[in-house]
Amino acid sequence: MAISEFKLPQGVSAHEFKSPVLLAEGLALKVARQLSEAIDTKGCATLVVSGGRSPVAFFQHLAKQTLEWSKVVVTLADERWVPVEHADSNAGLIKRYLLQGPAVKAKFLSLYSVSASLEEAAQQADRLLGELLSIDVLVLGMGDDGHTASLFPGSPNLAEALQADGTRRCWPMLAPTVPHQRLSMSRALLASAQYTALSISGQSKLTTLSAALAGDDVAAMPIRAFLQPTLEIYWCP
Structure with a gap:
């Protein structure tokens, strides 16, 4: 199975690479171009990225790009509530x-802060994110369960966090894996990004993507909220 065989929603495009290194290079070049265009247009740019092990090569390639880095704000789509x-x-x-x-x-x-509880940490992150003028570039990942950012199926606050017109920017979320306590940007804030890329690798992620495309229950697979026009999917085996 290859992503080129998928029937993607109108306006969603896919880029297929032969290896993780080539994907990281290609994504870094595209993100750098988008950030440069934002800087040229309005004098600054905001980049929101996802964590985990998968983006390391992408981060390393992006760090080498020629950019006016002093005009770039970087933050995270989600965070584990750990120091x-x-x-x-x-x-x-x-x-x-x-x-x-x-x-x-x-x-x-x-997004992390030393707080008395996860809820207080989320409220603090929500206030901090109020400083963002806009999100110019968003890079998402996806789990085998269809989660993205830390919008996990079954998490107690998921319904509120997935409200398309929600006003809260950050929610406390619970993951099924350790560390359980997470902070996540809301669907509404993530969806406001000017450019969004979904970076995935491996056949298991293609299987998950296929399942996500086959249904429309966003709560069951939150990645479905972002399979919208202008999304660019970056994939390699």
């Missing part, structure tokens, strides 16, 4: 692999 020093911290991942070299000049907004 930045923790091995599972997405903020820590960003600092190790993306905010290096010239890219260290970018401004980073961390």
Whole structure:
């Protein structure tokens, strides 16, 4: 099975690469172009990325791109509620692999805060995200269960977080894997991005994507909320 065999919704396009390295390079070039265009247009740009292990090569390639990094704001679509020093911290991942070299000049907004509870941390992140003028570039991933960001099927706050017209920007979410406690941007905020890419690799992700395209229950597979016109899917075996 290859993504070229899929019948994608109108306006959704796919880019197929032969290896993860080539995908990372191609995505980094596209993201850099989009950020440069935003800077040229309005003098600044906002990039929202996803964490986990998959984006490391993409981060490394993006950090090498020629950009006016001092005019770029970087933040996360979701975060694990652990300190930045923790091995599972997405903020820590960003600092190790993306905010290096010239890219260290970018401004980073961390969703994590030391708070009494996950709800308080989400409220703090919600206030922080109010500083964003807009999202110029969003790079999403997808889990085998159809989650994206930390919008997990079955999470207690999922229905509210998936409201297309919701006003809250960040929600406390619970993942079925450790660490369970997460912070996630809402569907409404994520969907406001000017450019969105979905980066996936492997046959299992194609199987998940096929299932997502075959139905319309967003709560069952939250990635369905983003399979909309102008989405660009980046895939490799």
